[in-house]
Amino acid sequence: MIQTVLAKISPEEFGVCSAHEHLSIDLSRIKKDPDTILDDEQGMIEELEDFYRLGGRSMVEVTNDGMGRDVLRLKRLSEATGVHLVTCTGFYKDPFIPEFAHGWRAEQFASHFIKEATEGIGDTGILPGVIGEVGTSHNEIKPIERELLIGAALAGKATGLPVTTHTTLGTLGYEQVQLLTEYGLPVDQIIIGHQDLNANKDEVLAVLETGAYIAFDTIGKVNYRPDEERVEFLLDFIKLGFEKQILLSADLTRKSHWKKHGGPGYGLVLENFIPKMKEASISQDMLDQFLIINPSRAFSIRER
Ligand SMILES: [Zn+2]
Secondary structure: OEEOOOOEEOHHHOOOEEEEEOOOEEOHHHHOOHHHEEOOHHHHHHHHHHHHHOOOOEEEEOOOOOOOOOHHHHHHHHHHHOOEEEOEEOOOOOOOOOHHHOOOOHHHHHHHHHHHHHHOOOOOOOOOOEEEEEEOEOOEOOHHHHHHHHHHHHHHHHHOOOEEEEOHHHOOHHHHHHHHHHOOOOHHHEEEOOHHHOOOHHHHHHHHHHOOEEEEOOOOOOOOOOHHHHHHHHHHHHHOOOHHHEEEOOOOOOHHHOHHHOOOOOOHHHHHHHHHHHHOOOOHHHHHHHHHHHHHHHOOOOOO
């Protein structure tokens, strides 16, 4: 079963999924840029309606506590639009971890995540469907991030929730898998994020070879990397037989990413990237694998 903000649903109901997104977010405390505040609820509804029109049915919203998580808003959005929304427990990375958790050790992170996963987030009664996005810095795992990741592994092991990560520019994906599995998290319960930002193919392949899922979740962010390179990597991974481990998304975090502000909007994988994959002769069956089958498995809560 998959835990959405409204209910537990069967994997077959999940449909076309964006695996790593942010609808309601505020990173301005650290980024000092008002563009990184998404708080226009009507605008979110319009974006989700557009996503639905393009065939999108589910979205994993990985804005956690410290990034501006608002689960009651997600519930309202899901009710208004019919899009399945999955919310998270977890913290992001240094310096986005909220003050009350500074200095926490792995066990404290784990018990906090387990509490939210079993009793609900605050007094909302809403349960998270994933632990994330938990992350590391650029080519560096800071001590607090190490504790955070271990805490996520312990909580994932205890609750059966999948763990989805942030890597900074795609770095240290393999090291994240090693750390999470060392603390008992099954490898198929791990989703390593932002792997399309790593141009070092061997490093991404090393993650795939562990059996973990990878997320190509910054599609359309061509300031980092042209989408053509993303397609090229996908073709290689398909050729090597890793197609069951790949998830897609766009990771929008800014007002300027929204259609009404001149950006591509949350439908961009469906509207802009699918045609590029088709042009590269990636079949419809393969697209269904990436967008429907893989997420329905990756976000299913493991039986305990
Ligand atoms: Zn993100």
